[in-house]
Amino acid sequence: NAGVTQTPKFQVLKTGQSMTLQCAQDMNHEYMSWYRQDPGMGLRLIHYSVGAGITDQGEVPNGYNVSRSTTEDFPLRLLSAAPSQTSVYFCASSYSRGHQTYEQYFGPGTRLTVT
Amino acid sequence: GENVEQHPSTLSVQEGDSAVIKCTYSDSASNYFPWYKQELGKGPQLIIDIRSNVGEKKDQRIAVTLNKTAKHFSLHITETQPEDSAVYFCAASRNDYKLSFGAGTTVTVRA
Numbered sequence: 561n562a563g564v565t566q567t568p569k570f571q572v573l574k575t576g577q578s579m580t581l582q583c584a585q586d587m588n589h590e591y592m593s594w595y596r597q598d599p600g601m602g603l604r605l606i607h608y609s610v611g612a613g614i615t616d617q618g619e620v621p622n623g624y625n626v627s628r629s630t631t632e633d634f635p636l637r638l639l640s641a642a643p644s645q646t647s648v649y650f651c652a653s654s655y656s657r658g659h660q661t662y663e664q665y666f667g668p669g670t671r672l673t674v675t
Numbered sequence: 676g677e678n679v680e681q682h683p684s685t686l687s688v689q690e691g692d693s694a695v696i697k698c699t700y701s702d703s704a705s706n707y708f709p710w711y712k713q714e715l716g717k718g719p720q721l722i723i724d725i726r727s728n729v730g731e732k733k734d735q736r737i738a739v740t741l742n743k744t745a746k747h748f749s750l751h752i753t754e755t756q757p758e759d760s761a762v763y764f765c766a767a768s769r770n771d772y773k774l775s776f777g778a779g780t781t782v783t784v785r786a
Contacts, residue, residue, distance in 0.1 A: 564718075591772040593772065593773075593774075595776075600684075600778055600779075601778055602679075602681075602764055602776035602777050602778045602779050603719070603764065603774075603776040604776070605773060605774065605775075608772060608773060610772070618773065619676065619775070650718050650719070652718075654772055656772075663709065663721040663724065664709075664721070664772070664774065666711075666718030666719050666720065667718050668716075668717060668718050669716075669717075669718050
């Protein structure tokens, strides 16, 4: 299994440009999430999905869109990039058995710079 | 929402000594408390977790303790080794898949 993969690894955007960060997992996990990591602030949840066709907002959703058309893919769209979106973005997936959800597996991250 | 505070922000220990990182949380309904290790240039990786029905959990040199009354939990690393140098994050959640993270602790193990 490749686990959780993210592309691209690095990206530079100009203010106002749009782009999509790709995330895929091959573990058949139902839960997928997007986090951003900023210095001194840990990881903050942007959007999450509990299954194909179901998404919801996390702590910092403004400026981002997501969709979950398949179990495997969970792309994150930046509609109009702003310098405040300069960050490292991590995608994660996890699964549940009964009422318990198990560990989140994180991808390697995408480092985004908006100028 | 949940607020997780983590201390200290940096920790330097001599190889072989113990390291302790402490976290507090605000939501009394939180019931899942994982700890992640992040090496440079990589995504976080789970090293240990604990649920609210357990007070302590141990895995080789790593242990986590939970005090639900005081709403705090701690990570203990014994006999530290150079490969323990990394950034460590605590997190809390009431439903497992929506994690609220602490700000992180950079641990440096001096040889």
